[in-house]
Amino acid sequence: MPTYREVLKINEQYAIDNSKEDSGVKLLMLHFSKMNSSNLLLSMDEEIPTEIYQNFLYGVDRYIAKNIPVQHIIGYEEFYGHKFIVNGDVLIPRFETEELVANVLMYYDEVFGSTEVSVVDVGTGSGCLAVTLDIEENNMTLTATDISVDALRVAKINNRKLKGNVTFIEGDMLEPLKGMKFDILVSNPPYIPNEEYVEDLVIDNEPRVALFGGEDGLDFYKEIIRNAESILNDKYIIAFEHAYNKAKQIKKIIKKNLHDVEIIQKKDMQGKDRMTFVIKK
Structure with missing residues (x-):
């Protein structure tokens, strides 16, 4: 039999020759x-x-020849040091989203200190944001929403497996949260414009409902920003991940709808404008 080194070398080259990582x-x-x-x-x-x-x-054959994501083959993705189950019903958590978690935890400390807060994750998907925040910060009580029953099924499995204590609610965006109040709202909603090209590996394997965000990719941001204060307390944090080329437009939407707030926009580790935070003290 060949050695591990020989097998890896041959198959890594096979991946490169077929435009795979x-x-x-x-x-x-x-x-x-x-x-x-x-x-x-x-x-x-x-x-x-x-x-x-x-x-x-x-x-390897499933990954390269049949175009199936590695995460679907092995059944999970590592996120913030935790293994999240993923399948075709949820978006595979991206490395950049770990930075959103880290920044939410940092701004929570700055704005709320060590006080107990109520947090909502809108469009939770696999639950990676909500469950990670729940695990990482004992003073956060998490609620998470998603329109997809199938996605919520996966999120609940992750919550149970990772010993989280997140409350999940089925529904469209902020609709199921009427009458509730939160201190922090986090969201990584679908943000790809409807007509934008998406590579086959993604479009063939990840749910369209979690990918596309309208003609300009901003539909869900507009809806959340317009209605956010109806479910937020007077003092709050809003945290978004978004497409790297939409920061200016999102800032404009925030300024139009939210007043007396601090807007902070941050680059990810690749130097791309990926995160926007809104703070009202």
């Missing part, structure tokens, strides 16, 4: 070998066992 091949090897990165590194010159080899090759 070679990092996906390593993730598949880690999954099927049941090793962490350190152990795999130490085992690189050992022969790969037949069963692991066959399962790995099957996984």
Whole structure:
């Protein structure tokens, strides 16, 4: 049998030749070998066992030839140090969204100190935002909404598996939250313009309802910003993730609808305008 090193080298090149991320091949090897990165590194010159080899090759074929995301093959995505179950009913959590979590926790400390707050995640998908915030900050009580029953099913599984305590509500945007009040609103809503090109790996495997945000990609931001104060207390934080080229337009929508607020826009680690925060003290 070939060694782990030989198998990885051949299949990483296979991925590159087919315009796929070679990092996906390593993730598949880690999954099927049941090793962490350190152990795999130490085992690189050992022969790969037949069963692991066959399962790995099957996984690589699904990833490269059948265009299935690695996360769907292994069944999860790592997010903020936690394993979130993902499938075709939810958007796969992106690395950039981890930065939104970190910033929400930071602004919570600045604005609310260590006091107890009520937080809502609008359009929760896999639950990665709501469940992570619930786990990471004991003083946050989380509620999460989604219009998709199938997405909520996945989010509830993640909440249970990760020992979160999030309350989930089915419904469209802020509609199911009428009569409720929150201190922090977080949302990473669908933001791809309806006619914008989306690569096949995404469009073939992730739910359209979680991807597209109207003609300009801003429909859900407009709706949330227009109605946000109806479900927020006098002192609040709003936190959005958005497309890198929409920061100016979102700022304009905020200024039109919300007054006496501080607007903070931040770049992600790639230097792209990815996050907007609204603070009212």
